[in-house]
Amino acid sequence: MIVEFHIDAPLLQRTAETLSKAAIRIQRLHCESGDCRAVAWIGPVERPAIEANLAQDESITDYAHVAAEGDGHWYTLHTTDTTIDTIGESLLNADGFLLGAAQTGDDWVFRARFPEKSSVLSFRDTLVASDINIDIQTITDDTEASPQFGVTDPQREVLLLALNRGYFTVPRESSLSDLAAELGISSQAASERLRRGTRTLVQNTLAAPERPLVGSPPE
Template sequence: MTITAEVHLRSPLLPLVSVAELPQIDEVQCPHVLGLEQGVQRFVVEIDATESLSEDQFLELDEIIEATDIGTARGKEVYKLTVVLRESVANAFEDTPDAGLVDAIRITPEGWYEQKVFKDYPAFKMFQTSCEEHGISVEILSITQDPSTSEDSVPYGLTERQYEALSLALSRGYYEQPRQTTAKELADEMDISQPSLSDLLNRAESQLISATLGPSPRLEILAQ
């Protein structure tokens, strides 16, 4: 069951956020990342800037240990930057499961915007948990499942429709505090009634609890 998630990662310690903060920078995109060794990565970045940047300007930033001006492509300057990752970021990246980058990373002073593909929802949750445990907040902008996936592959015994309702609710901030959307808005987006949406979510939540904690965990504890 392939999951595609668009996320906003927030942390001032993320690589190249310092580059995006430079006053002459309009936009930074990273279409390629290569891990060289533990804690060191090479980024190929495309930069839209009001003026050209020298390799020495990049080297003034503490995290960058090597900078090469490759040239111009699609109207943007292209650089190869070798970066030493902060320890917390290196640990977060090391602990995440394999995931494919769908599009270029957009790097801003507020963090990274990424679109990644995961083999399944648990793999995505592992990525999210690892990031948050190491101080990188993960805002889910959208999360979708491969429509060719069969119902049998939906995790935790959820039906396809229950999974769709939960994914939509999660991506729209329904489970955040305060809520970013309402049950009525979710129901309209799924083209169903609000009671039907609430029933889908209730059944899905019950199934998740049963699948992860087992049947009647409180009764089992009391019986011991």
């Protein structure tokens, strides 16, 4: 199952504040013996500006440029931040692994995969015992997800119906209530599926240098 959770961690906060228009995303995280190595994408910012900030960021002990991609850059970053270290080791102990994380300015939004719900609870309890405030937003059974861009089957159904019935045309050829009636659901349910499915599609295609980091909440 896939879990989305928010955590307040100082990692790269100075860089995020200085490069206020930049996106900072972690794609890989490996922690061992108090040292964490993260693979991160930062952009859209020129490389000199990124590295000037990384050099001044107290949460980073070392960094190395890997490659440019899109309008940003990939880096390997080392940190001794205790919160990130606890997250990395707790994921490993709970048989989970990171799918991605995004710096939002106020906190980090993590997305991770776990084999079962008991693993999620074990992971959460370990963080709480370490005085780390974890805010779990969604727990999604990934067997519900479509292989096409991460949308769920109900989201895919309403998106395709909206396309086929002219909901996206200007002017619209059908209304939200028309879609809901055809699917046999409420207008509110149709609206939520449509919005969440659209959000996931944009995140999976336009918003990231490669894979999305934050998935859609379950139905």
